[in-house]
Amino acid sequence: MGRPCFLPVTSETTELSLPSRVEAIDKAATAVAELVTRSGIGEDAAFGIDMAVREALANAIIHGNKLDETKLVEVNVTNSPDSLEVSVHDQGQGFDPETILDPTKEENLLKSSGRGIFFMRNFFDEVNWSISPTGGTTVHMIKRRAN
Amino acid sequence: MAELNIEERQAGDVTVLDMKGKITIGEGSVALRTAVRRMLEEGKKKILLNLAGVGYIDSSGIGELVSSYTAIEKDGGQLKLLNLTQKLQDLLTITKLLTVFDVYESESEALNGFK
Numbered sequence: 001m002g003r004p005c006f007l008p009v010t011s012e013t014t015e016l017s018l019p020s021r022v023e024a025i026d027k028a029a030t031a032v033a034e035l036v037t038r039s040g041i042g043e044d045a046a047f048g049i050d051m052a053v054r055e056a057l058a059n060a061i062i063h064g065n066k067l068d069e070t071k072l073v074e075v076n077v078t079n080s081p082d083s084l085e086v087s088v089h090d091q092g093q094g095f096d097p098e099t100i101l102d103p104t105k106e107e108n109l110l111k112s113s114g115r116g117i118f119f120m121r122n123f124f125d126e127v128n129w130s131i132s133p134t135g136g137t138t139v140h141m142i143k144r145r146a147n
Numbered sequence: 148m149a150e151l152n153i154e155e156r157q158a159g160d161v162t163v164l165d166m167k168g169k170i171t172i173g174e175g176s177v178a179l180r181t182a183v184r185r186m187l188e189e190g191k192k193k194i195l196l197n198l199a200g201v202g203y204i205d206s207s208g209i210g211e212l213v214s215s216y217t218a219i220e221k222d223g224g225q226l227k228l229l230n231l232t233q234k235l236q237d238l239l240t241i242t243k244l245l246t247v248f249d250v251y252e253s254e255s256e257a258l259n260g261f262k
Contacts, residue, residue: 058206
């Protein structure tokens with residue numbers, strides 16, 4: 001018998017599949033938040049991550065799948081020593097993120113929508129969209145751990 | 148229990164809405180919209196939203212605050228915000244909406260702020 005060895009922290013992945021209902025946002029976000037809590041990310045960063053994840057879920061369910069309950073939203077969360085990565089995939093037609101107006105510009109301040117993507121970009125270090133060849137859109141968000 | 152509970156009280160000619168819960172997409176945002184529309188229909192145009200009990204808000208909820216503000220102003224009224232949590236204050240800061248809303252930490256000061 002050798003000495004006990006402690007494995008370094010590796011990755012933890014959570015995968016979820018949810019129906020396109022507004023009520024599903026809270027359940028999925030809660031599951032993601034549990035992983036985030038286990039990852040040891042600080043409270044302030046965890047708040048922002050939770051908010052951004054809820055915005056991504058809402059976009060996928062409402063704008064992507066247009067509340068069509070026959071369409072699913074798939075969520076993949078990977079926590080690694082370097083980063084936390086969240087992907088949200090819908091079965092919608094996709095959109096051009098460059099067309100989203102900056103909600104902090106004076107002419108847009110009184111618009112009632114358009115802040116969801118702003119929060120996602122604000123609370124994650126990297127946010128990218130891709131359109132799958134098999135259909136649907138995936139938003140991929142990366143939060144890097146501070147060294 | 149409802150996602151957002153709203154209790155109405157009168158302070159002079161100002162209607163105070165004490166809010167408790169979440170203002171998020173769906174039920175919470177709709178509850179706020181419905182309450183503000185009802186106030187305007189009843190001719191109550193000076194509205195103070197007490198947000199002390201609002202622990203969470205998303206982009207839809209913030210959008211609803213903006214819609215409430217524009218609807219009330221359009222009707223010749225005034226909307227002010229009271230007792231924001233630190234998190235909500237942070238969100239209004241990064242969205243630059245603190246430059247739009249009148250925000251107070253004291254109810255008496257907020258009430259005095261109405262014209």
